[in-house]
Amino acid sequence: xxxxxxxxxxxxxxxxxxxxxxxxxxxxxxxxxxxxxxxxxxxxxxxxxxxxxxxxxxxxxxxxxxxxxxxxxxxxxxxxxxxxxxxxxxxxxxxxxxxxxxxxxxxx
Numbered sequence: 001x002x003x004x005x006x007x008x009x010x011x012x013x014x015x016x017x018x019x020x021x022x023x024x025x026x027x028x029x030x031x032x033x034x035x036x037x038x039x040x041x042x043x044x045x046x047x048x049x050x051x052x053x054x055x056x057x058x059x060x061x062x063x064x065x066x067x068x069x070x071x072x073x074x075x076x077x078x079x080x081x082x083x084x085x086x087x088x089x090x091x092x093x094x095x096x097x098x099x100x101x102x103x104x105x106x107x108x
Contacts, residue, residue: 002060
């Protein structure tokens with residue numbers, strides 16, 4: 001296996017841990033840190049494109065563009081998971097509110 005395969009596997013495991021973590025403040029902090037790292041990383045790649053090629057060679061990927069695609073796919077995966085978690089959380093809140101209103105109306 002190439003190094004990039006190990007890295008992507010570890011990142012997938014971290015995403016799984018992040019998704020199943022119940023601590024909101026931890027999720028928010030990791031999310032902000034991830035955004036900051038992504039922003040700085042992509043900005044650095046724009047100004048210094050040879051860094052991306054060097055990283056690609058280090059991870060055993062043929063081209064820097066391929067590495068960028070892998071990273072963006074992982075970012076998309078994380079983004080979709082975060083949106084799905086937020087939708088699930090909102091559905092649970094709505095269900096709880098509906099139950100409370102139904103019980104209040106039952107007494108009347």
